[in-house]
Amino acid sequence: xxAPLSLQDRAPSxxxxxxxxxTSPRLTQQQxxxxxxxxxxxxxxxxxVVYPVTYGLWLARDPSSYEVLFxxxxxxxxxxxxxxxxxxxxxxxxxxxxxxxxxxxNSRRWIRWLSVLFLLPWAIPSIPTIYSARFMLxxxxxxxxxxxxxxxxxxxxxxxxxxxxxxxxxxxxxxxxSLPFWTLILIAGRMAIPQEQYEAxxxxxxxxxxxxxxxxxxxxxxLYLTSTILSMIWTIxxxxxxxxxxxxxxxxxxxxxxxxxxxxxxxxxxxxxxxxVVVAMPLVLPLVWFMxxxxxxxxxx
Amino acid sequence: MxxxxxxxxxxxxxxxxxxxxWTLLPIYHILLFAISRKDSAFAGNLWPDQPTLRNFxxxxxQEHFFLYHFWQQIxxxxxxxxxxxxxxxxxxxxxxFAISRLRVRGGxxxxxxxxxxxxxxxxxLAIPMYKAMSVYGLLNTSWALIMSMVVIASxxxxxxxxxxxxxxxxxxxxxxxxxxxxxPQLFRMVYLPLxxxxxxxxxxxxxxxxxxxxxxxxxxxxxxxxxTLAVALGHFLSADDSPWELLMATGLLYxxxxxxxxxxxxxxxxxxxTAGAVKS
Numbered sequence: 091x092x093a094p095l096s097l098q099d100r101a102p103s104x105x106x107x108x109x110x111x112x113t114s115p116r117l118t119q120q121q122x123x124x125x126x127x128x129x130x131x132x133x134x135x136x137x138x139v140v141y142p143v144t145y146g147l148w149l150a151r152d153p154s155s156y157e158v159l160f161x162x163x164x165x166x167x168x169x170x171x172x173x174x175x176x177x178x179x180x181x182x183x184x185x186x187x188x189x190x191x192x193x194x195x196n197s198r199r200w201i202r203w204l205s206v207l208f209l210l211p212w213a214i215p216s217i218p219t220i221y222s223a224r225f226m227l228x229x230x231x232x233x234x235x236x237x238x239x240x241x242x243x244x245x246x247x248x249x250x251x252x253x254x255x256x257x258x259x260x261x262x263x264x265x266x267x268s269l270p271f272w273t274l275i276l277i278a279g280r281m282a283i284p285q286e287q288y289e290a291x292x293x294x295x296x297x298x299x300x301x302x303x304x305x306x307x308x309x310x311x312x313l314y315l316t317s318t319i320l321s322m323i324w325t326i327x328x329x330x331x332x333x334x335x336x337x338x339x340x341x342x343x344x345x346x347x348x349x350x351x352x353x354x355x356x357x358x359x360x361x362x363x364x365x366x367v368v369v370a371m372p373l374v375l376p377l378v379w380f381m382x383x384x385x386x387x388x389x390x391x
Numbered sequence: 392m393x394x395x396x397x398x399x400x401x402x403x404x405x406x407x408x409x410x411x412x413w414t415l416l417p418i419y420h421i422l423l424f425a426i427s428r429k430d431s432a433f434a435g436n437l438w439p440d441q442p443t444l445r446n447f448x449x450x451x452x453q454e455h456f457f458l459y460h461f462w463q464q465i466x467x468x469x470x471x472x473x474x475x476x477x478x479x480x481x482x483x484x485x486x487x488f489a490i491s492r493l494r495v496r497g498g499x500x501x502x503x504x505x506x507x508x509x510x511x512x513x514x515x516l517a518i519p520m521y522k523a524m525s526v527y528g529l530l531n532t533s534w535a536l537i538m539s540m541v542v543i544a545s546x547x548x549x550x551x552x553x554x555x556x557x558x559x560x561x562x563x564x565x566x567x568x569x570x571x572x573x574x575p576q577l578f579r580m581v582y583l584p585l586x587x588x589x590x591x592x593x594x595x596x597x598x599x600x601x602x603x604x605x606x607x608x609x610x611x612x613x614x615x616x617x618x619t620l621a622v623a624l625g626h627f628l629s630a631d632d633s634p635w636e637l638l639m640a641t642g643l644l645y646x647x648x649x650x651x652x653x654x655x656x657x658x659x660x661x662x663x664x665t666a667g668a669v670k671s
Contacts, residue, residue, distance in 0.1 A: 119573075119574070120493050120494075120574055121493070121495060121496060123489075123493060123573070123574035123575065124489040124493035124494070124495025124496070124498070124574070125489070125495055125497075126489075127485040127486065127488050127489035127493065127495070127574070127578070128485070128486055128489040128490070128495055128497070128498070128501060129485075130481065130482045130485055130486070131482050131483070131485070131486040131501065131505070131545060131549065132501070134482055134538075134541065134542060134545065135504065135505075135508075135542075138520065138523065138538055138539070138541075138542045139508055139516070139542060141523055142516075142519035142520050142522060142523035143516075143519050145519060145522060145523060145526070146518065146519030146522060149522070190410070193403075193406055193410075196403075198403070200407075201403070201407070204407055204410065204411065206654075207411065207414060207415065208410065208414050209653075209654070209657060210414060210415070210418055210650070211414060211417075211418075212653070213649070213650045213653035213654060213657070214418065214646045214649070214650050215602070215603040215621070215645065215646050215649055216603070216605065217605055217621055217624050217625065217642065217645070218421055218624065218639065218642025218643065218645060218646050219417050219418065219421065219646075221624070221628075221638060221639075221642065222417045222418070222420045222421045222424070222639065222642075223417045223420075225420070225424070225635055226416070226417065226420050231433050231434075231435055232435065233420060233435055233437070235435070236434075236435025236436075237435070237437070266413070266414075266417065270414075320510075323510055323512060324512060326512055327511075327512020327513060327514040327515060328512075328514070329514040329605075329606045330605060330606070333606075334605070334625075348512065348514035348515070349514075351514070351515065351517075351518050352514070352517065352518070352606070352610070355518055355521060355610065360518075360522060363518045364518060364519065364522075366518075367515045367518050367519070370515055374511065374512065374515070377510075378507065378510040378511065381510055382503070382506060382507065382510070385506065
């Protein structure tokens with residue numbers, strides 16, 4: 091696989107450098123044009139990433155904004171929610187994706203059709219579907235509780251009014267939305283495993299579990315791990331699943347770091363908002379570092 | 392033997408049913424609301440008792456307080472999506488050409504920097520970006536959202552286009568150079584025709600990203616006449632007595648174009664990412 095950090099960034103090959111030695115004015119012309127072609131992105135990056143981030147960090151330079159942040163009664167709860175969200179939702183999602191990738195890795199025609207339907211949550215924008223879930227889970231008028239009432243005669247739970255349930259529902263919405271994508275990735279991983287390995291395992295009389303353990307897992311283990319890390323990064327930044335479903339409520343008890351920062355911005359407390367971003371970085375940056383390392387290693391393979 | 396096959400099939404169907412319900416329930420619920428009268432929708436019915444297209448009529452005729460600017464908001468969404476797609480393509484194609492074909496010094500750094508931005512969750516970048524847009528005086532103009540979306544879309548765009556560029560045979564460039572082609576001529580006559588298929592896919596990616604965006608849109612825009620449809624959908628919930636049946640009808644109209652495009656491009660959407668981010 092040609093990884094993003096690849097060939098031409100390395101030292102030029104001997105053949106190439108001998109050419110460049112004879113045509114060096116030409117090469118500088120090429121370099122000048124290269125810089126010109128790169129300039130729009132460089133400009134974009136300086137104007138809309140470097141300046142904002144620098145300015146933001148400068149705004150968050152004062153230790154007192156962190157004191158205010160840490161003393162906010164919902165802060166600790168928010169950090170705990172974020173950790174629960176990332177660890178629980180992502181791992182649950184990946185176990186489901188691993189299982190479903192096995193289910194959909196099947197040549198039956200009706201399973202092919204089912205897999206096309208299965209992609210719908212991924213293809214549809216979040217807002218209508220999350221709002222739909224929000225009304226379904228409404229304790230008084232929602233579909234879920236009215237079905238529970240019809241079946242049992244008892245009132246269903248307050249799905250979005252109980253903080254623990256509400257956070258769980260946010261996780262469920264998150265899983266619903268991104269499960270198809272990761273299942274597809276793992277199906278692609280399974281497709282790369284040579285069929286002969288399964289045949290050989292069958293000849294040796296391997297059980298289903300042994301086939302998974304000795305053929306499937308060695309084949310997709312790395313992919314599974316890398317995907318999990320990438321999904322964790324994106325999940326830390328999942329604003330929609332929490333904000334559109336619970337709005338951080340009830341009583342601001344279901345916030346995650348991604349929604350807390352935005353909450354401060356809406357309250358015009360920019361310093362606290364930036365402090366929230368800075369506080370999230372120890373969580374985000376190691377994972378990003380892992381991904382960057384993995385990509386540059388893939389380059390050499 | 393036949394019995395064994397039948398039981399295997401039955402087992403698969405037993406797994407398939409919960410998958411189908413799990414996947415379709417929230418989507419079915421949108422549809423159910425969109426074709427129900429308000430009282431019927433709020434009664435928690437599983438089926439529409441008197442299916443009606445009235446809600447869609449109310450949406451396209453803008454017959455509700457939340458819908459007064461429906462067509463304007465659709466136009467805003469379209470404009471912002473296409474501007475994002477076009478600008479992202481312009482910036483990313485140039486950058487990929489410079490990094491991959493011209494081997495510009497600092498290209499590796501630019502790629503790393505872009506990738507780093509790609510991995511940092513957009514929700515955290517939103518806060519400094521919002522502040523900067525206010526300094527630039529762009530808040531409440533469509534350019535604030537367009538530029539934010541270009542920033543979010545271009546790292547992945549550059550990366551995919553660069554990978555596609557790396558696969559093009561270098562001999563083509565060399566042959567053109569021997570004929571005396573300058574880098575701009577190389578770009579126009581050799582590079583663009585070859586990279587065009589990838590550009591279609593990447594342009595679509597950026598366009599959908601902007602169309603679907605909620606967080607940046609609601610931060611950057613607030614006037615009823617300049618918000619996108621996504622933000623307008625959010626406004627529905629500002630009232631206690633929200634017209635959910637109209638919200639769902641509008642939501643359905645909003646969701647159909649991107650869903651159709653996703654399905655048309657789904658092969659690319661997956662392989663593009665597997666080839667890059669995940670496989671190693």
